[in-house]
Amino acid sequence: MTVPEIRIRGAVRDDERALAALDLATWSRLHAVLPAPEPGRPFYDERHLPEQYLVAETGAGELVGYLRLVPPTPLACHAHVRQIQGLxxxxxxxGRGVARALLRAAMDRARGEGATRITLRVLGRNAPARALYAAEGFAVEGVLPGELLLDGEYVDDVLMGRSLLD
Structure with missing residues (x-):
């Protein structure tokens, strides 16, 4: 199900404009907890750095996806964990395997950084994302019922994770 013309690579500073446009175009209440990004706003900032992102690029050089991978906290006791904070x-x-390729590349990168676990948080109502994560070996490890109030609706915050040792 992978797409041969898609290449996954680390993001660079020059990807900023394309990533900002992709972020704006893909924003949806299905997965977003923050308001829609403002057109023209920078994608990178002091907390969101190019080295934290993997990008999916077509053979023609078009960016068609991204994933942010970071340590969940700066604590030494958390150094063995990486967290996906955006896809x-x-x-x-x-439907062409891009998200799956990004997830697999993120797991490879996390292993390369010495991580033994990878986690993420997903909205309970985001069934397509939850199904993809489950298909890639992520399991629900916790649910915070009604944790988020989005557009007047209480939404579950679902923690998923998996070992990187298998």
Whole structure:
């Protein structure tokens, strides 16, 4: 199910404009907890650095997806864990294995950094994302019922994770 013309690579500073446009185009209440990004706003800032991102690029050089991978906290006792804090795929590239390729590349990168676990948080109502994560070996490890109030609706915050040792 992978797409041969898609290449996963680390993001660079020059990807900023394309990533900001992709972020704006893929924003949806299905997965977003923050308001829609403002057009023209920078993608990178002091907390969101290029080295934290993997990007999916077509053979023609178009960015069609990204994933942010970071340590969940700066604590030494958490150094063996990486957390996915954002995954987006352009509408035209969905259903072609791009998100799956980004997830697998993130797991490879995390292992390369010495991590033995990877986690993420996903909205309970985001069934497509939860199914993808489950298919890639992530299990629900906790649910915070009604943790988030989004557009007047209480939404569950679901923690998923998996070992990187298998």
């Amino acid at each position: 987006a795929v352009a509408e035209a590239a969905r």
